[in-house]
Each structure stands twice: as structure tokens, then as C-alpha cells.
Amino acid sequence: xxxxxxxxxxxxxxxxxxxxxxxxxxxxxxxxxxxxxxxxxxxxxxxxxxxxxxxxxxxxxxxxxxxxxxxxxxxxxxxxxxxxxxxxxxxxxxxxxxxxxxxxxxxxxxxxxxxxxxxxxxxxxxxxxxxxxxxxxxxxxxxxxxxxxxxxxxxxxxxxxxxxxxxxxxxxxxxxxxxxxxxxxxxxxxxxxxxxxxxxxxxxxxxxxxxxxxxxxxxxxxxxxxxxxxxxxxxxxxxxxxxxxxxxxxxxxxxxxxxxxxxxxxxxxxxxxxxxxxxxxxxxxxxxxxxxxxxxxxxxxxxxxxxxxxxxxxxxxxxxxxxxxxxxxxxxxxxxxxxxxxxxxxxxxxxxxxxxxxxxxxxxxxxxxxxxxxxxxxxxxxxxxxxxxxxxxxxxxxxxxxxxxxxxxxxxxxxxxxxxxxxxxxxxxxxxxxxxxxxxxxxxxxxxxxxxxxxxxxxxxxxxxxxxxxxxxxxxxxxxxxxxxxxxxxxxxxxxxxxxxxxxxx
Amino acid sequence: xxxxxxxxxxxxxxxxxxxxxxxxxxxxxxxxxxxxxxxxxxxxxxxxxxxxxxxxxxxxxxxxxxxxxxxxxxxxxxxxxxxxxxxxxxxxxxxxxxxxxxxxxxxxxxxxxxxxxxxxxxxxxxxxxxxxxxxxxxxxxxxxxxxxxxxxxxxxxxxxxxxxxxxxxxxxxxxxxxxxxxxxxxxxxxxxxxxxxxxxxxxxxxxxxxxxxxxxxxxxxxxxxxxxxxxxxxxxxx
Numbered sequence: 001x002x003x004x005x006x007x008x009x010x011x012x013x014x015x016x017x018x019x020x021x022x023x024x025x026x027x028x029x030x031x032x033x034x035x036x037x038x039x040x041x042x043x044x045x046x047x048x049x050x051x052x053x054x055x056x057x058x059x060x061x062x063x064x065x066x067x068x069x070x071x072x073x074x075x076x077x078x079x080x081x082x083x084x085x086x087x088x089x090x091x092x093x094x095x096x097x098x099x100x101x102x103x104x105x106x107x108x109x110x111x112x113x114x115x116x117x118x119x120x121x122x123x124x125x126x127x128x129x130x131x132x133x134x135x136x137x138x139x140x141x142x143x144x145x146x147x148x149x150x151x152x153x154x155x156x157x158x159x160x161x162x163x164x165x166x167x168x169x170x171x172x173x174x175x176x177x178x179x180x181x182x183x184x185x186x187x188x189x190x191x192x193x194x195x196x197x198x199x200x201x202x203x204x205x206x207x208x209x210x211x212x213x214x215x216x217x218x219x220x221x222x223x224x225x226x227x228x229x230x231x232x233x234x235x236x237x238x239x240x241x242x243x244x245x246x247x248x249x250x251x252x253x254x255x256x257x258x259x260x261x262x263x264x265x266x267x268x269x270x271x272x273x274x275x276x277x278x279x280x281x282x283x284x285x286x287x288x289x290x291x292x293x294x295x296x297x298x299x300x301x302x303x304x305x306x307x308x309x310x311x312x313x314x315x316x317x318x319x320x321x322x323x324x325x326x327x328x329x330x331x332x333x334x335x336x337x338x339x340x341x342x343x344x345x346x347x348x349x350x351x352x353x354x355x356x357x358x359x360x361x362x363x364x365x366x367x368x369x370x371x372x373x374x375x376x377x378x379x380x381x382x383x384x385x386x387x388x389x390x391x392x393x394x395x396x397x398x399x400x401x402x403x404x405x406x407x408x409x410x411x412x413x414x415x416x417x418x419x420x421x422x423x424x425x426x427x428x429x430x431x432x433x434x435x436x437x438x439x440x441x442x443x444x445x446x447x448x449x450x451x452x453x454x455x456x457x458x459x460x461x462x463x464x465x466x467x468x469x470x471x472x473x474x475x476x477x478x479x480x481x482x483x484x485x486x487x488x489x490x491x492x493x494x495x496x497x498x499x500x501x502x503x504x505x506x
Numbered sequence: 507x508x509x510x511x512x513x514x515x516x517x518x519x520x521x522x523x524x525x526x527x528x529x530x531x532x533x534x535x536x537x538x539x540x541x542x543x544x545x546x547x548x549x550x551x552x553x554x555x556x557x558x559x560x561x562x563x564x565x566x567x568x569x570x571x572x573x574x575x576x577x578x579x580x581x582x583x584x585x586x587x588x589x590x591x592x593x594x595x596x597x598x599x600x601x602x603x604x605x606x607x608x609x610x611x612x613x614x615x616x617x618x619x620x621x622x623x624x625x626x627x628x629x630x631x632x633x634x635x636x637x638x639x640x641x642x643x644x645x646x647x648x649x650x651x652x653x654x655x656x657x658x659x660x661x662x663x664x665x666x667x668x669x670x671x672x673x674x675x676x677x678x679x680x681x682x683x684x685x686x687x688x689x690x691x692x693x694x695x696x697x698x699x700x701x702x703x704x705x706x707x708x709x710x711x712x713x714x715x716x717x718x719x720x721x722x723x724x725x726x727x728x729x730x731x732x733x734x735x736x737x738x739x740x741x742x743x744x
Binding site: 399401402404405407408409410411412415419420424427 | 555585591593595600601662665
């Protein structure tokens with residue numbers, strides 16, 4: 001393992017230079033993937049949305065700067081578990097989270113900032129779906145499929161209200177679900193009305209079914225210890241409701257309605273002041289987005305390369321040690337090393353990354369890793385199991401006579417293995433190891449689940465806000481993977497040719 | 507001087523060596539012959555500790571003795587035994603990733619910790635000694651079988667052992683190359699500057715008669731003859 005890689009990894013993973021202001025920034029967590037109108041990117045690439053403006057307003061009231069942190073929606077509360085001031089943690093979950101009993105056990109909920117309802121959305125062509133009750137009637141002899149966000153109020157409502165009379169399709173991304181309904185691959189979706197309203201406008205093939213129902217509150221969640229922050233946010237929300245600030249923000253996105261007037265009365269004891277309606281949100285300029293998108297993709301590709309070249313040498317090193325232990329180590333060592341290999345080969349990389357990043361800090365606080373550290377370590381450990389098997393095969397393929405000849409010269413077993421057996425084993429396994437390197441290169445995409453913006457995640461982000469280029473973006477992204485992996489295959493072939501030097505055994 | 511006393515070796519339940527006692531004097535050249543499966547190769551492999559044995563003892567010089575028995579032999583004894591007794595294999599077992607020179611240097615450099623420059627000088631002399639000075643940079647795969655075996659002999663000599671065991675050194679070679687290898691062994695045997703004891707297992711009886719001072723005949727794990735080449739019982743020598 002080259003120590004420079006470790007050093008580079010540590011440097012990249014260290015937090016950016018802290019602001020030298022008195023108050024720390026207000027770090028709020030959100031998932032901008034398919035997140036309109038909450039948080040999304042406009043045509044110029046800037047993050048906009050009613051929650052962005054709400055966060056800016058709240059941070060301003062608290063005298064702090066607003067810093068947005070991105071993560072998968074259903075993982076946001078886990079980021080609160082990191083200590084305050086942690087570069088990868090957040091102070092507030094602010095992303096259309098409902099008031100939920102389970103979350104209130106662990107975190108403190110603020111006063112509600114928005115009153116939503118559940119809206120039912122279906123395809124215009126579907127005449128069999130005219131109201132909520134129609135959901136329960138089968139269509140063409142099969143249950144209707146209804147897309148919902150994992151863990152959302154709509155998810156809960158679908159389960160309790162309709163039970164097994166509908167087929168719930170769970171997905172983490174509103175834009176994806178709406179797209180599936182548009183293509184008639186789902187019969188309907190239940191979404192909070194802000195998202196429903198946005199996509200009904202964007203996708204003309206969709207229709208609203210029945211009236212929104214089942215009202216609920218959006219709240220923010222903070223750490224239970226952050227009492228001061230919770231009180232400050234509560235006060236700022238109420239003030240914003242009373243003085244019309246929230247109304248202006250919501251009107252800009254077409255989200256102000258009677259429910260919000262009730263929310264204001266409920267929270268402040270006053271009806272909101274009458275004001276002129278704000279302007280509709282800016283449709284965005286017609287600037288060519290490609291230079292920006294290509295720049296962002298290239299940056300993300302750099303991260304993909306970095307993850308690969310930082311993790312693979314580590315995987316090879318661990319793998320070789322495990323293989324040596326299994327082939328030449330004492331008998332008792334074989335069992336734990338065998339378990340190591342089988343567990344890591346037999347469980348998904350995705351779960352292993354979740355474990356390293358989200359769960360390990362709870363078990364061993366010292367191992368609180370940054371996303372990049374966790375990504376590199378997770379990939380290295382996962383692939384070390386495959387490399388261990390490669391090297392084990394390689395070590396066993398070296399003829400027994402090689403070791404005997406080295407021992408007969410008076411080398412110690414360790415020296416004989418190091419200077420005679422291992423070099424030959426390394427040559428034998430170059431083809432499968434190359435193969436694994438290219439596989440790992442593509443598997444870096446799984447790191448997106450632990451907040452690393454690499455190529456695949458960047459593609460997801462971009463196409464959500466540039467749906468007209470969805471095919472072009474996919475081709476460009478796939479092309480980037482290809483132009484990066486092909487030279488690596490060539491390099492490996494070159495190494496093979498150089499190392500081979502004819503037959504490996506007389 | 508190598509002394510083998512009452513050596514008993516099992517493969518599973520098969521008694522491969524059935525109480526073998528034999529001695530090889532310093533500088534002596536001894537041929538071991540006998541029918542296949544008689545335990546010739548096994549005896550060599552026990553003498554330099556590549557295989558364990560159950561009973562008896564192998565002693566080299568004064569104060570170095572490996573005793574048979576269950577369990578692993580002491581590491582230190584094994585190392586010293588192998589440094590004192592070199593081995594040349596039927597299949598040569600050259601290291602394919604090293605050049606001829608690298609093969610000959612590997613023992614001195616990695617086992618004896620001789621400085622590289624010194625090891626290289628010695629290795630070049632030894633390659634010259636076996637007639638392959640011009641093949642120093644060739645890889646094993648680029649050499650003929652006879653050339654490979656000669657490199658293997660140079661490699662065994664490089665660690666300066668008290669004895670070299672040849673395990674059927676010519677049986678993987680065609681007659682012409684076999685003769686070329688036997689000529690090298692003959693040369694060494696008659697070279698007073700090389701005081702090494704040589705023990706040669708071979709089926710090439712004419713060559714053995716020419717080279718060896720004495721013959722040992724092994725049959726079914728027992729020594730049935732141990733004496734001058736001329737006196738060996740003819741029944742075993744076809």
C-alpha cells in the first residue's frame with residue numbers, strides 16, 4: 001500500500017476550513033434528488049426551493065449562515081446522531097418531514113412550518129380512477145399499484161387505509177415515482193400536495209384525483225440536546241407566519257392555501273395579514289446547461305477514480321494477507337479467515353457501506369468516519385474478500401516443487417514464500433485481479449448512499465432537473481465510465497505481458 | 507559425513523523406509539539404485555528435511571541431528587540441515603520468474619544474506635563452471651532441459667553445502683541432454699576443489715558406475731547392498 005494514498009485520503013476527508021464567525025453555520029439536511037418544489041436545482045445549477053428560502057430566513061433570524069447538506073431522504077435523521085460541529089453532521093432535518101411519533105422519541109420536533117395534505121395523482125387516461133375509494137377496486141383484474149416514498153405519511157396512509165387491497169410500490173424519489181405514473185407503469189401515487197402540485201404542472205399527462213386529504217404538519221427535527229436551537233426555530237417560524245415572510249415564500253412556489261392560514265392562526269393566535277399574491281417562481285433562463293453539466297460530471301468522475309485507486313491497493317494488500325494466512329498460516333486461523341471471506345462475499349456491498357458509515361459509529365465511537373474514509377474502507381474490505389480468493393488460488397497454483405527448492409537452499413519458510421511463491425502467484429492472478437479492479441471501479445457508484453457525490457449520483461442529480469436530456473446524460477455518464485475503464489484494462493494487459501515472460505513453469 | 511540410522515518412514519500405513527541405516531563420507535560420491543517405489547527418493551527427501559519420518563535419525567557432521575517422531579521438527583535444526591545439504595530435483599524446479607543468474611544467486615542472497623555483489627560474482631563463476639556463462643540473463647523457459655538442470659546444479663552449489671542430493675537428475679531429459687548433465691556431475695565429482703559429498707539417485711547405471719565410488723541398493727524400504735559399485739548384486743541393476 002502506498003502511503004501517499006492514505007495521506008491524500010485523509011486530507012480530502014478533513015473538514016473544510018471553518019468560518020471564523022462567532023456563531024457556527026446552521027447545517028440543515030435535505031435530499032435534493034427529485035426534490036422539487038422543496039429543494040431542487042434551477043437551470044443554472046443553483047439550489048432553489050421553498051425550503052432553501054425558509055432555511056435562509058431561519059438562519060438569518062438566528063444570526064447564522066445557512067449551509068445545505070445533502071443525503072438520502074430516509075437517512076437524514078441519522079445525520080443528527082453525529083456530534084454538533086461535525087463536518088458531516090447536520091443541526092436540523094428540514095425536508096418535508098412529518099410530525100412522527102417514532103422520530104419524536106429520539107429527536108426534538110420544532111413548531112410546524114407547513115400544513116400539507118395527501119394528494120392522489122394518476123394518469124389522465126385512467127377513467128377508472130375518479131376518487132380515492134376507486135383505489136381499492138381492482139383494475140383489469142389486478143390490484144392497483146400505488147407509488148409512495150419510503151417511510152412517508154403517504155406510505156403509512158396507504159398501508160392503514162387500503163391494506164392489501166392495493167399494491168404499494170416503495171421508492172425513495174418523487175420524480176422517479178411521478179415518471180413511472182406518467183409512463184403508466186404505476187397506476188397512481190400518493191404524495192404530499194406540494195410535490196403533487198409541482199409535478200401536475202410539469203407533467204401534463206398526470207391528473208389529480210379527488211381532493212387532498214389527511215392533513216398533517218411539516219416540522220423540523222433537531223437533537224434533543226439543542227434546546228436553544230429548537231426554541232429559536234420555533235420563535236422564528238411563528239414570527240415568519242405572523243409577519244407574512246413565510247406567506248411570501250410559499251406564494252412564490254404556489255404553495256400558499258387555506259391550510260396555511262389555519263396554521264398561522266393555530267400557532268400565533270392571529271390570522272395572517274392580507275397581502276398581494278407573490279409572483280410565480282422564475283421559470284429559469286434558457287442558458288445552455290451542458291457546459292455546467294459536463295463540468296459537474298467530470299468532477300464527479302474524478303471522485304470515482306479517486307475512490308478506486310485509493311481503495312483497491314488496500315483491498316489487494318488485505319486480500320493477500322488473508323490468503324497467506326489461509327494457505328500457510330496455522331490451522332486455527334483458517335476458520336476466522338474463512339468466515340471473513342464468506343461474510344464479506346455473501347452480503348451486499350451496499351449494506352456493508354451502511355454499516356461502516358451509519359451503524360459503526362454507534363457501536364465504536366472512535367470509528368466515526370467521514371463519508372470518503374468510510375467509502376474507501378468499505379470498498380477495500382469488501383473487495384479484499386474477492387482478492388483473498390484470487391490470491392489463494394494463485395498461491396495454490398504455484399507448484400509445490402518451487403517451495404521445496406527454496407527450502408532446500410536453506411531459506412526460511414517465510415523467506416521462501418516471500419521471494420519465490422508470492423511473486424509467481426501475483427503473476428498468475430493478474431487477469432482476475434484486473435477484472436476485479438474494473439468491477440470495483442464501477443461499484444464505487446454504491447458510495448452514493450453514504451453521501452459521496454460520485455459519477456452515478458451526479459448523473460441522478462442532473463437528470464432529475466434536466467429531464468429533457470435524460471438519454472443524453474445517461475450516454476455521457478456511461479461513456480465516461482468506459483473511457484476510464486478501458487485504459488485500465490489496457491494497462492493491466494501490458495503488465496501481464498511484461499510479467500509473464502513466457503510460460504510460468506518449465 | 508552424513509549418517510542415517512534406523513530410519514523408518516510411513517506414507518499412511520505403508521512402511522516406505524523400513525529401518526534404513528547408511529553413511530556417506532565427506533567427499534564421497536554414492537549412487538542409490540533399486541526398483542521404483544523402493545524408497546530412494548523418499549530417503550533423499552528425509553535427509554534434507556523435506557519430509558518428516560517416524561523413527562531413526564539423520565546426522566550431519568558433528569552435533570547436527572534430526573530425529574524422527576511425531577510433531578514438527580525444531581525449525582532451527584531443519585534450517586541448518588537444509589543449509590548443509592543441497593538438493594537437485596528431477597523436474598529442476600528453477601524459479602521461473604528469475605533469470606539463470608537470479609536463480610543461482612537466490613540461495614546466497616536470501617538464505618545466507620551474502621551481499622548482492624559478492625553473490626553475483628560467485629554465481630557467474632558457478633554458471634561458467636557448468637558451461638552456461640552466456641546464459642546468465644536467460645529465463646528458465648528459454649533454456650533446454652539439460653541447461654536448466656545445469657543451472658539447478660550451480661544453484662545448489664552456490665550455498666556451499668557439505669553435501670548435494672541428486673534426485674533422478676537426468677530422468678526427465680533425453681539421452682543427449684542427460685549425458686551433458688552427467689558430465690557436469692562427473693566433473694564436479696573429480697574436482698578436488700569441490701569437496702562436496704554427492705548422493706545420486708538414478709536409473710542410469712552406466713553413468714553411475716563411472717561417477718560413483720559406492721552404490722547403495724534399496725528395495726522395499728530396506729538396504730540390500732551397500733558397498734563398491736563392482737560388488738553390487740546384478741539382479742537389481744537392470
